[in-house]
Amino acid sequence: MTDEIEVPRIVSVSRDIAAAAPDIFELIADPAQQPRWDGNDNLAEAAAGQRVRAVGDVFATTLTNGAVRDNHVVEFEEARRIAWQPAVPGEEPPGHLWRWELDPIDPTHTRVTHTYDWTRLTDEKRMVRARDTKEERLQASLDKLAGLTEN
Numbered sequence: 806m807t808d809e810i811e812v813p814r815i816v817s818v819s820r821d822i823a824a825a826a827p828d829i830f831e832l833i834a835d836p837a838q839q840p841r842w843d844g845n846d847n848l849a850e851a852a853a854g855q856r857v858r859a860v861g862d863v864f865a866t867t868l869t870n871g872a873v874r875d876n877h878v879v880e881f882e883e884a885r886r887i888a889w890q891p892a893v894p895g896e897e898p899p900g901h902l903w904r905w906e907l908d909p910i911d912p913t914h915t916r917v918t919h920t921y922d923w924t925r926l927t928d929e930k931r932m933v934r935a936r937d938t939k940e941e942r943l944q945a946s947l948d949k950l951a952g953l954t955e956n
Contacts (some may be wrong), residue, residue: 817920826907858883
C-alpha cells in the first residue's frame, strides 16, 4: 500500500480580466501569440498563420525542449471557448486537454477560466509533468494574459 496522495486530474483557475472577450480570445486562438502568455514555461514558438477557427483544426507548437506538438482542437466557440489536445505529430492525442472559457461580464471585463484536464491521460511518461501542472501554473498564464490585454 502507498501513502501517495492522489493529485486532482482536473485543475482549473479563473480570473476577471479588464478587457473584452474578443481581445483576450485573439491571443489564445492564435498559436503564434501563445508563448507570450504561457505561464507553464513550456512553449517556445509557433508559426504565424495558424489562427484557430473551428473544431478539427490542428496547430503546431514547438516546446522549450525542442519537441513539436500537434494540437487538435476539440472545442471551439469564437470569443467564448477553445480546447485542444496535444499530441506527438502523427500520433493520437494521449488524453490530456487544455481548455479556455471566456465569460463576458460587461463589454470591457471578462471572466477567464483556464483548465487542464488529464482524466483520460494514459501515457505513463507524461504523468510526472501532468501531476506537476498545478493551479499556480495556470494562474500564471491568466496573469500574463491580463498583463497583455488590460489597459
